[in-house]
Amino acid sequence: MKIRTLTRMAILAAAALILSYLDSLIPLVPSVPGIKLGLSNLVLLYAVFYMTPFETVLLMLLKVGLSSLLFGNATGALYAFAGGVLSVSGMLFLHRIPKISPIPVSAAGGILHIVGQSLVGCVLISFRPMIAYAPWLLISGTATGILLGVAARAAFYGIERYERRKAA
Amino acid sequence: MTETTGTCRKRNWLLLGAAILFAALLAVLCLLLRPKPGAPDRFVIRYGSGEALEIPARETRTVVIRDGKIVDEATGEGDENVIRIENGTAWMETANCPHHECMKQGVLSADTVGSRPLGTWIVCAPHRVYVEYAGDGQ
Numbered sequence: 001m002k003i004r005t006l007t008r009m010a011i012l013a014a015a016a017l018i019l020s021y022l023d024s025l026i027p028l029v030p031s032v033p034g035i036k037l038g039l040s041n042l043v044l045l046y047a048v049f050y051m052t053p054f055e056t057v058l059l060m061l062l063k064v065g066l067s068s069l070l071f072g073n074a075t076g077a078l079y080a081f082a083g084g085v086l087s088v089s090g091m092l093f094l095h096r097i098p099k100i101s102p103i104p105v106s107a108a109g110g111i112l113h114i115v116g117q118s119l120v121g122c123v124l125i126s127f128r129p130m131i132a133y134a135p136w137l138l139i140s141g142t143a144t145g146i147l148l149g150v151a152a153r154a155a156f157y158g159i160e161r162y163e164r165r166k167a168a
Numbered sequence: 169m170t171e172t173t174g175t176c177r178k179r180n181w182l183l184l185g186a187a188i189l190f191a192a193l194l195a196v197l198c199l200l201l202r203p204k205p206g207a208p209d210r211f212v213i214r215y216g217s218g219e220a221l222e223i224p225a226r227e228t229r230t231v232v233i234r235d236g237k238i239v240d241e242a243t244g245e246g247d248e249n250v251i252r253i254e255n256g257t258a259w260m261e262t263a264n265c266p267h268h269e270c271m272k273q274g275v276l277s278a279d280t281v282g283s284r285p286l287g288t289w290i291v292c293a294p295h296r297v298y299v300e301y302a303g304d305g306q
Binding site: 024027029032033034071072073075076079094097098099100101103104107108111115121124125126128129131132133134135136138139141142145146 | 184188190272294
């Protein structure tokens with residue numbers, strides 16, 4: 001791996017960790033556990049669009065591992081891993097569609113993240129409470145996914161404009 | 169670098185619509201499959217690797233679960249949850265899980281079941297402990 005890529009990965013992993021921490025400070029719906037803004041997924045969305053699939057998966061694993069180590073526990077890591085694998089796979093797949101915007105990619109990522117977490121919940125806890133839980137998580141996952149997609153679109157537009165100016 | 173500017177507007181709307189529709193269908197399916205309590209008369213606490221403790225709703229009792237086992241006293245060590253059952257209501261009194269989200273889920277009782285997002289459940293996902301307000305006919 002090139003030094004430039006390694007440095008970029010380290011910076012993105014650090015950014016994902018800071019955003020994960022910020023996420024834990026903003027409870028959206030306190031009565032429904034697990035509903036978060038998912039700010040750190042912005043970093044993964046960036047990786048999906050501007051890095052290779054291998055680097056994106058590696059970044060997701062770094063984010064899950066380090067944030068669980070610092071702010072969570074082993075069970076939390078399992079939820080995050082399942083959600084991360086499904087969401088990153090879905091986003092990488094959708095990203096292959098030509099001329100796709102970050103908004104539908106991010107929305108699909110948010111939904112698949114919830115599907116992955118709910119499946120782990122069915123195995124670790126039980127099917128019945130997860131059924132009560134899942135609709136709230138799906139609504140929040142879709143909404144935050146769209147919101148992050150809109151933010152990412154604005155950020156990517158700025159990045160691309162800068163790159164074009166630099167190249168000119 | 170992938171260019172995200174100049175994207176196909178119609179394709180993006182279609183994909184976004186498909187994603188929202190998928191989520192909505194899943195949510196409706198979950199709501200349809202959601203168990204409806206018959207006449208709740210007991211709290212069922214599930215913990216550890218599938219063990220369950222049934223307590224009549226009218227009983228008054230504090231249950232301490234540490235590392236998947238019921239213990240006598242709360243010490244705050246290990247993975248600990250303290251569940252209070254009192255006069256037809258149950259709530260998570262204390263828990264040392266990362267974000268204490270189970271403690272924020274409020275009181276579970278016959279009056280609150282309809283208005284709680286999680287219905288008949290209090291869930292502590294990190295410690296794999298949950299309380300169900302159960303009755304016959306579920």
